[in-house]
Amino acid sequence: xxxxxxxxxxxxxxxxxxxxxxxxxxxxFDGSWDDPRWPSTSLASSTWPLVNLYDAGANLVVxxxxxGVSEKDLQIHIxxxxxxxxxxxxxxxxxxxxxxxxxxxxxxxxxxFSVPSKVDAERITATxxxxxxxxxxxxxxxxxxxxxxxxxx
Amino acid sequence: MNTSQNLAQRPRxxxxxxxxxxxxxxxxxxxENKDEVLLLAEMPGATADGVNVHLDxxxxxxxxxxxxxxxxxxxxAGEFQxxxxxxxxxxxxxxxxxxxxxxxxxxxxxxxxxxSETLKPRRIEVKAG
Numbered sequence: 001x002x003x004x005x006x007x008x009x010x011x012x013x014x015x016x017x018x019x020x021x022x023x024x025x026x027x028x029f030d031g032s033w034d035d036p037r038w039p040s041t042s043l044a045s046s047t048w049p050l051v052n053l054y055d056a057g058a059n060l061v062v063x064x065x066x067x068g069v070s071e072k073d074l075q076i077h078i079x080x081x082x083x084x085x086x087x088x089x090x091x092x093x094x095x096x097x098x099x100x101x102x103x104x105x106x107x108x109x110x111x112x113f114s115v116p117s118k119v120d121a122e123r124i125t126a127t128x129x130x131x132x133x134x135x136x137x138x139x140x141x142x143x144x145x146x147x148x149x150x151x152x153x
Numbered sequence: 154m155n156t157s158q159n160l161a162q163r164p165r166x167x168x169x170x171x172x173x174x175x176x177x178x179x180x181x182x183x184x185e186n187k188d189e190v191l192l193l194a195e196m197p198g199a200t201a202d203g204v205n206v207h208l209d210x211x212x213x214x215x216x217x218x219x220x221x222x223x224x225x226x227x228x229x230a231g232e233f234q235x236x237x238x239x240x241x242x243x244x245x246x247x248x249x250x251x252x253x254x255x256x257x258x259x260x261x262x263x264x265x266x267x268x269s270e271t272l273k274p275r276r277i278e279v280k281a282g
Contacts, residue, residue, distance in 0.1 A: 047232075050232035050233035051230075051232050051233075052224075052228060052230070052231045052232060052233060053228070053229045053230040053231075054224060054225050054226040054227060054228055054229060055226050055227045055229050056225045056226030056227075057226060059225075059226075060229075061225040061226060063225075065197035065198060065233065065260070066197065066260075067195040067196065067197040067259065067260035067261050068193075068195065068259055068260065068261045069259065070259055091182075093184060094184055094191065096186045097184035097185060097186045097191060098184065098185055098186070099182065099183070099184055100183040100184065100185055100190075101181065101182060101183040102182050102183075103180040103181055103182065104180050104181070104182050104193065104195055116229065128259070130197065130198060130199060130200055130201075130257075130259070130260045131195070131196070131197030131198065131259050131260015131261065132197050132198045132260065134225075
């Protein structure tokens, strides 16, 4: 009669184990879809490159890993406080070679970000070094950090 | 007594900041033609002097270190964490280890592994007897 409960318990235990494994999976996953341990999915190709935004006092700095992309393949625009970074990296087999393995896929990307403070669009600079794109956006004078002195009365 | 004085006198925040990067496998393309095997490995953010190519007993190990603390300011929004790179390959027999050449361009490590003479395709003339 009570064997039924035993089976029920067993089922619950199985579910608990499943949940534990899923939790572990998520805790190992650090939110970056660019992780080679995680097979690339459609999401990975739609979110490339991953971008970090820094506040460096007088500037806002955007950094993105764009290995194999050269400066002529990149277009960067800013309008109305929206920064957009677009470009393309072709996956070509060099002339005369045959491919054994191609993990570096072809990417065509366009990402837009709203810039969290007013920036001086004229003085934005973008550099690319060792496969890392750095966009430096000087803040507009009214958005610059300012020290306010307290006056004793 | 002495120790406690030292402790008290030690200026604060003198330790080196520690930042540990996780290490991931670099993504690679492998190509081959009749003269060589060409390996391209993505290592964005690594610097040329932080990139190492090492051949030992038929195993080619590549690694790339990103300079620590290259954040230009306070992180407002982050989608990725900078990572170091590492990967090992078994090299087929017949690669001339002495002639391996490597270059680091646009965050991509390019390694040319020339085949030794014995491995190159060769046409053998058939003579009429």
